Amino acid sequence: MASHYTLAEGCPYASNSTSVQVRNGSGGGLVLLQDTQLIETLAHFSRERIPERVVHAKAAGGYGEFEVTHDCSDITSASFLNAVGKKTEVLLRISTVGPERGSADTVRDVHGWAMKLYTDQGNLDWVFNNTPVFFIRDPIKFPSLNRSHKRHPRTNVPDANMFWDFHVGNPEGIHQIMHLFSDRGTPASLRHMNAYSGHTYKFTQEDGSFKYVKIHIKTQLGVKNLTRETAVQIAGENPDYLVQDLYDAIETGKYPVWNVYVQVMEPSEAEKYKWNIFDMTKVWPHKDFPLRQIGRLTLNRNPKNYFTDIEQAAFSPSTMVPGIAPSADPVLQARMFAYPDAARYRLGVNYQQLPTNAASSPVYCPFQRDGFMNFSTNYGDDPNYVGSILRPTTFAPASNGNGRVASTLTEHEKWVGEACSFVTQISDEDFEQATALWEVLGRETGHQERFIGNVADHLRGVTDSRLRNMVYDLFSHVDAGLAARIQVATEASLS
Ligand code: HEM
Incomplete structure (x- = not known):
């Protein structure tokens, strides 16, 4: 611990707040190129942003623990789940999706849920959303989807025309649109919000067998949402309302708690099931596959430094541990490439060495060496190639070969080719679950009316009447009455 300020290389500061100047009397002077402190201070400031x-981009974060509450050894061999009461440290980052880092966090948007479990067999990332379904089921559409929700290339403001143009052209997302324009599109706090894997994953056993699962994380505080009007008002008054609420709750000991559940499906059931389980625009109704609790998540510690702990955190669906494996969902498969790729761009090739991303279990990865900003011991003189005789010195090697290998292989679906072949076609089935959700909204007083108001308020930004008519047509496949009411509300607000 230093007793005084120093330059980054250790030389003591001459002064905190004065540059070296050649002066004439007490007036202004010439600064000198030899003032390393001044130059370093300015040069580092110019470089202190990394790409968002x-x-x-906009998020809150916190630390906590995951605790196993129920035995689940019959469905997974995952070490962090192998004993009731076992606890694992967790980092959680909750975000909005479309807007930038400085944006208002009560805007209507899907909310992301990125959770890193530092397990005793390596890190496990659960990169989820607060909705159980997604807008697309073909990953090639992802950049278009997001650009249509962001800023118009000419006006540089979000544009309802391009938003609805995308969704009319890609109607498989209607189920997610129903979630987004319901009250759940504007959570009242991040503590009162659920999260869902959306994708089907596999829980696996050591013999290579598996079950399909979807993961649900449900707040013990109950879901609470804002109305559109309140959300808009708060966005103006305190754009960091949700971030601040989570920070303050943790700081004052009001630790938020969520229960963690899985829906479990046998591979043989998946082949016969009505819904393609690799199509993430669909849920598995709870009546077919009830929730089964496996654990509990508690957030109990705020980050000490937002940049090092949260901004430098990198999450990826590909970061898995034995006992959990990806399914053949094409969106999940594409995500397993996209996130590490994004992290290498955003944080650099050695991003896994950053403290927030480093596993708490032993890591031995000597075939991934060197690179910019490598601040590890870089495996010393251990072999950097796969050979036959030379042995690593950092751990005791197995009796044959030049290293230990722990198999984590899981069987692949045999029927996968068939199931994926109809991924991009649209059929009436794509509207069934959206219609069911519309009926669910009808069980809560005023929710259907608020939904119509939320859509109409957004839709009146569409300047092309042909596009508005296409949107009414899209909703007519969900419910004819819904479409008519949206049309009346939208056109009335325009006249
Ligand atoms: C093809 C589909 C998708 C692609 C290509 C994609 C890609 C990305 C990329 C590039 C990032 C930024 C990563 C970074 O800079 O560190 C990101 C962030 C994120 N995505 Fe996706 N995404 C997809 C779908 C999804 C889905 C379906 C979900 C949820 C079920 C999701 C949840 C998230 C979350 C929570 C984050 C924030 C992670 C963090 O806090 O660092 N994404 N996504």
């Missing part, structure tokens, strides 16, 4: 995330 291309999506999910």
Whole structure:
């Protein structure tokens, strides 16, 4: 611990707040190129931003623990789940999706849920959303989807025309649109919000067998949302309302708690099930696959430094541990490439060495060496190639080969080719779950009316009447009455 301020290389500061100047009397002077402190101070300031995330830039974060509450050894061999009461440290980052880092966090948007579990067999990232479904089921549409929700290339403001143009052209997202324009599109606090894997994952056993699962994380505080009017008002008064609420709650000991559940499906059931389980625009109704609790999540510690702990955190669906494996969902498969790729761009090739991303279990990865900003011991003189005789010195090697290998392989679906072949076609089935959700909204007083108001308020930004008519047509496949009411409300607000 230093007893005084120093330059980054250790030389003591001459002064905190004065540059070296050649002066004439007490007036202004000439600064000198030899003032390393001044130059370093200015040069580092100019470089203190890193690229913000291309999506999910605005966020809150916190630490906590995941605790196993129920035995689940019959469905997974994951070590962090292998004993009731076992606890694992967790980092959680909750974000909006479309707007930038400085944007208002009560705007209507899907909310991201990125959770890193520092397990005893490596890190596990659960990169979820607060909605159980997604807008697309073909990953090639992801950049278009997000650009249509962001700023118009000419006006530089969000544009309802391009938003609805995308969604009319890609109607498989109607189920997610129903969630987005319901009250859940504007959570009242991040503590009162659920999260869902959306994708089907696999829980696996050591013999290579598996079950399909969807993961649900449900707040013990109950879901609470804002109305559109309140959300808009708060966005003006305190754009960091949700971030501040989470920070203050943790700081004052009001630790938020969520229950963690899985829906479990046998591979044989998946082949016969009505819905393609690799299509993330669909849920598995709870009546078919009830929730089964596996654990509990508590947030109990704020980050000490937002940049090092949260901004430098990198999450990826590909960061997995034995006992959990990806399914053949094409969106999940594409995400497993996209996130590490984004992290290498945003944080650099050695991003896994940053303290917030480093596993708490032992890591031995000597075939991934060197690179910019490598601040590890870089495996010393251990072999940097896969050979036959030379042995690593950093751990005791197995009796044959030049290193230990722990198999984490899981069987692949045999029927996968068939299931994926109809991924991009639209059919009436794509509207069934959206219609069911519309009926669910009808069970809560005023929710359907608020939904119509939320859509109409957004839709009146569409300047092309042909596009508005296409949107009414889109909603007519959900419910004819809904479409008519949206049309009346929208056109009335325009006249
Ligand atoms: C093809 C589909 C998708 C692609 C290509 C994609 C890509 C990305 C990229 C590039 C980032 C920024 C990562 C970074 O800079 O560190 C990101 C962030 C994120 N995505 Fe996706 N995404 C997709 C779908 C989804 C889905 C379906 C979900 C949820 C179920 C999701 C949840 C998130 C979350 C929570 C974050 C923020 C992660 C963080 O806090 O660092 N994304 N996504």
